[in-house]
Amino acid sequence: MARIIAGVASSHVPAIGAAIDNKQTEEPYWKRVFSGFEKSKDWMAKTKPDVAIVVYNDHASAFSVEVVPTFALGCASEFPPADEGWGPRPVPVVKGHPELASHIAQSVILDEFDLTICNKMEVDHGLTVPMNLLFGSPKEWPCPVIPLAVNVVLYPPPTAHRCYMLGKAIRKAVDSYPDDLRVVIFGTGGMSHQISGPRAGLINSKFDKAFLDNLSKDPKKLTRISHLEFMREAGAEGIEMVMWLIMRGALDDKVDEVYRFYTVPASNTAVGHIILENRRKAAGKLKRAAAHRKTDIRRGQ
């Protein structure tokens, strides 16, 4: 049986990708950012997940304004890096896991989350930058990836609560997959930043730190944050943090925080990162927990 063993949250700033691609990671400005992910790479190398589910958003790369899906799940066998205007990033093609992806799609749609299915999709820095931060820059990515693209560009994105509940539905889907797979789920984007209009450059470290604290210990509190509050406090583009709640919803209520990193700035953005592990349980307990979740999702709790 498959299970989600841990969740990772990380910013996905495009300039971080550019710094990697242009080999500037040793420059003092960037070293401050990259040094915060050294321990995370060690953790990931030891954890060796079989599959990663990466929740991210597209930035006018795969999706224009013509089609704007709220939740789009990548069910293809591979996802080429998108040309974001400077040629595609020099990163490996992302290999998918179509079997698990289509199982998740079927399960969560029947749980009333109306996903869009993408059988052909390119992925941009929103997905590949966090992968670089956690996996480094290998010739091939070490595990298959299931991309979940969330609309946070056209207002309104899905609410924090909706994202958290989708995470729970994904967890239930993974738990019911027959193969023994150890899955890590990524929530990406954020933290506070605004890159548009006269208020561009907004950073709110107090908000970000409180968000990290609650993500770890009291995620339900975060599900009550309104879009207005996200934009007012964390910047118009800080609203991306709703994606972290999909990751969090897919974990146990109580988790172990194994690592955290926060620094300001990476170009226009506050960089936040956290690793949360599910506590190991006996198989019987897991089954009972899965049965509970079935009812929880319907009740919206």
Place this chain on the structure above:
Amino acid sequence: MARKRQDYDDIPGTFVFDAERSREGFGINMFCMSLMKEENRKAFKANEAEYLKQFKLTPAQTEAILQRDYNRMLELGGNIYFTAKLGATDGHSFRHLAAVMTGSTQEDYAAMMLAGGRSAEGNRSKSGRYKAGTLVPGGKAKSAQPKAAAKSKSAKSSKARRKRG
């Protein structure tokens, strides 16, 4: 038709890319998206006004694009991830765009970011009257009425909610 007033219009210096702006700005964003192709970038640079004629743009939108007025583009329905492609076509860094939008210089903008960015203090609300957030304190109570009056008002509205529900 005048733009419908939204709660987030109270956030200073911010043009939220909502359904109304998306509808109005479809031409701006489709134009920007076309710049993902090298041949289109060349055609645009060769004759900007002529190139823009193939998109559904109002005169004000065309003017904003030609003038590289990035805030006006946002106001008229452009989205930053799209308008950034115009900046890239001009060979400008994002910092250049940020400086233009914030009325700053690139050096001053970069220095502000290094010093921790633009503070949320004083930048949360135009009216100064908004509810404290879920996570961090700040903000004044929305209602300046005496307590008793506020109470009766909220009782009334919860009654109305029950009725609707």
